[in-house]
Amino acid sequence: MVSQMRTTLALFGVMALAGCQSLTSEPVPYGCGEIPTYADNVCLVDTWVEFGLQAQRGDDDWREETLARVGQGRMDQKAVRAVVLSWDGPGEWREASDLYKASIDAAPSRLQPLLQQWLNGLEARRQLYAQRGASQGGRRDDTQALKDENEKLKQQLQEMSDKLDALTDIERTINARD
Incomplete structure (x- = not known):
């Protein structure tokens, strides 16, 4: 016994x-579903991690199909949508961030660190993307400034060339009198 x-x-x-x-x-x-929920069972974190990996590897069709299957009313559904949208294009990142922020506090306490980590990663990607856009915009401004400067220098060179030609003509005229 x-x-x-x-x-x-x-x-x-x-x-x-x-x-x-x-x-x-x-x-x-x-007891563990394909689409995670906030049901606090032994599968909670593992299911969310697996779903996060699927979202990262998923293509546009997978994302569309998953979003079509998930509601929008419950907090766990908002978190699912956040995970899916966070691996979509930059145009979806703001919505994903808002959904994460709205749903993290409602998550079971042992899931909150994972969702917060994903939100932090998303925010870091958003910031890098914004900086890249700003630096490319800055480069465009720098490029335009260089083009403008180059144009001014060409104009000055042309004016100096015209003056040199005029001086050369004057010198020829003086030399022809001698």
Whole structure:
């Protein structure tokens, strides 16, 4: 009886440590959905991490299909939308950021650090993208300034060339009189 109890406890411990990793070959363990929720079960963090990886690797079709399957009313649905949109183009990043900010506090406490980390990563990408845009805009301004300066220098060179030609003509006239 004691040995059966130890075996049962050991098996239960292994299953608890395994989290969402099923001992069977089922792709989605019982109680853990393909689209994550805020249901605080053993799969919570693992399901969100896996979903985040899918969002990162997913193409436009995957994103559209996933967004079509997810509602917008519950906080966990907002977080799902945030994850999907954060791996879409820069035009979707503001909405993703707003959705993260709206939904993080409602998440189970052990999920909040992961969502906050994803939000921080998104904000860093947004900032780099904005800086890149500003520096390219700055380069355009610098390029235009260089073009303007080049044009002024060409104009000055032409004026000096005209003066030199005039001086050369004067010199020829003087030399012709001698």
